[in-house]
Amino acid sequence: MTSDLTEFLADHRATEGIEEFCAEAAALLGPQEVVRDATALEKASCDWAHMSPILSAKLPAGRAEVVLRPTSHQQIPGLLALAHRHRIPVTPRGKGTGNYGQAIPLRDGAVLDLTGCGRVLDAGDGWIRAEAGAKMSDLEAHARTLGQELWMFPSTFGTTIGGFLSGGSGGTGSLVHRTNGDGFVQELTVVPCTADAEPFTVRGADALPYIHAYGTSGITATATVRLQRARDWSGLFAAFDDWRPATAALSDLVRLEPAPRLASLDEAGLVRAFQPDPALDPAALSLRAIVEAGAAGTARAIISRHGGRVLEVRPAPEGPALVSSLSFNHPTYHLMKAEDGWFHLEIGGDVLLGDPAEIRKIFPGTLLHLEGMRSGTVGMLMARYEDEQTVYDGIAALEVLGVGVHSPHNWYVDRRVDLVRSAARAADPRGLLNPGKLPAP
Known part of the structure; x- marks a missing residue:
């Protein structure tokens, strides 16, 4: 290139x-x-x-x-x-x-x-403030020195806070806290592309037009996000032979108290694409969770009750880090790295907890990755790629089954678009910020 x-x-x-x-x-x-x-x-x-x-x-x-x-x-x-x-x-x-x-x-x-703007600027009880280029891993490490931790962080832990807020959506911690637009952000300092480029501050709900907006409504210079009390987490790794008992266990883990930080389920075809590890059985479905150490016994009982096998409960930092690294879109990455010819869709809906046979009729050879959420099951669908039209025909068919679909095969802003457009009119009157990413009305 x-x-x-x-x-x-x-x-x-x-x-x-x-x-x-x-x-x-x-x-x-x-x-x-x-x-x-x-x-x-x-x-x-x-x-x-x-x-x-x-x-x-x-x-x-x-x-x-x-x-x-x-x-x-x-x-x-x-x-x-x-x-x-x-x-x-x-x-x-x-x-x-x-x-x-x-x-x-x-x-x-x-x-x-913006990676050179990487300082953690300040922190207090329940909050941390950093420059847009600060890595999420640095924010988490700083919070830990104060006995706190981030509400959520992306599965790519080296991502910057500005990138996660401007282009990301959810991650580890989303099981309870949903997305980065659902209360994670306390305050943003935003720089407009205007004659004076005078920075301005937005707080709470007023920050929404600048979250997942790709910088089209102004460049995030600093961000203040929520922290919570730090907990002693462990990574729990279990194996199942069948889909229905595995998803039943996932549903019960999601309701566990205290709440896990993350819970994921992968089919064996995906597990085989991961790096070999004693905590992963390449011949079985893999159910993984980041659970508070004191709740590991209850989590084990859930796995056993649904006929699964606990392969390992691995303490921090290795256990939770491995679970997080295999969450959200990372199984897609591992599969595509192992073998060419796949595409993926972001999917949602509790219909995914049932028999996936109807989904496989639409996309033969489908492999599923699920994330347990208290707000409803989400995940990734991976299937063999034929052509663009087949993908979009399949999306329509999935929606008939009750599977919610968000296509990742576009480069334009597709959340809160009206709010973003309104903010962009003031912050970018000449349309110079990441042009081509904000759809015209």
């Missing part, structure tokens, strides 16, 4: 004003933080959208012309004021672990790499 990018840069007509913009950005950041070499531009023009065979055929649709690397959230306003004046598109980026192309610059211009 590097040679292709080099040719692109040689042949492509540069965004008007990009040279003047880069020179002024270098005066603000220092020349070393305004990067234009082909390797850096290649990396900044991609994320994990190649997980989708539909998106990988269409992206990247644009290429970064410059990567800006601020080292403090206080430098962001100056950069966005410059972008506004020179009319340069700006695409924000964290660690680039998103799967939907949200960090890919569809209209070229500048990629704003």
